Amino acid sequence: MKKLIIISLLICSVLDGWAGSRKDEEPVEPFDRGIGTSNTVFVPKGTISTGVNFSYTTIDLGQAADDPGYSMLFDLVNGLKGSMYSFGLAPHLSYFVADNVSLGARFDYDRSSLDLGNASFSLGDDLGFGVSDYHIVKHMYSGSLTMRYYVSIADSKRFAIFAEARATGAYGQSKVWNVEGGDKFGTYQTVMKGALTFVPGICIFAHDNVAVEVAIGILGINYNRTEQIRNQVEHSYMETSGANFKINPLSIEIGTSFYFYTGPHSKKARKNMKS
16 A cells, blocks of 8 residues: 555656646747748849850761661661751840849740651551651741749859749741652641740859759640641641640750849849858
8 A cells, every 4th residue: 555655656746847847848939941931132123134045956867878777766767868957046034123033025936947868667567658858847936924033042142943934925837848759749837826834943153143044844824726738729727725734854944144233233242142
C-alpha cells in the first residue's frame, strides 16, 4: 500500500512539473515558407528592357553526287537527299510600370524551308513509296502583348523567376510543291492564329544591365484558321481551337535582354548586387 502511494505521488509530481514548464514556453509561430512575401526589388519601376532572341539551323543530307542517300528510323527511310533550314528572330521591348512588373510587346518572325531531292519509305516487303523533287517554304509573322512579374530567388538581385502572360496574333503563308514529269503541282496555304499563353522562366543578371533569360510556354488557349488552294483550283479551309497544358520542348526560348534604368534608379540601381 505504501509503495502505491509513493508511486502516485511521484507521477503527480512529474505531471505538475511538466505542466509548469509548458506555461513557461514561448508560443510557437506557424510555419511559413515566405512565398510571395518578399519585398526585394529585382527590377525597379521606370526601367526599360529590350532584347532579341535569335535562332538558325541548317541540315544537309546526302548532297554529294556519289552519295547513296541517308538512312534513318531503322531503315524505314532510305536514300534521303535534301536540305533544310530554319530561321527565327524575335525582338521585344517592355517598360516596368511598377517594381518587378512590366508591360511590353514583342514581334516574332520565323521562316523554314525543306528541299527534298529524293527519299524512299519502306513499311514492309510489299509496302513502300518514294518522293522526289519535293519542296516546302513557310514563314510566319506574329505580334504579342506581354505582362511579366518577377520574383527574386532568396532575395537575390541577380537571380529571379518570372511569370509572363502573352496575348498573340499571327499570320503566315506556306507553299508545298513537287515536280512530276515536268509538271509542277502545289498547295498554297495562309494561316491565321490567336493565342493566350502562360510563359514561366528564369532571369539571370550577368551584369548590372545585361541578363540571360530562359522561358518555356506551358499553358495556352489557341485558335487556328488555315485556308488552302491546291493547283490554283481546289479551295478549302480548316479551323481548330483548344487548350494546351503540355510542356513543348520546342517552345523553349533563350535570349539576352538589356535593362536601362531611368529616373531615381538610373545611377543607383544594382550597385550592391547580391549573389
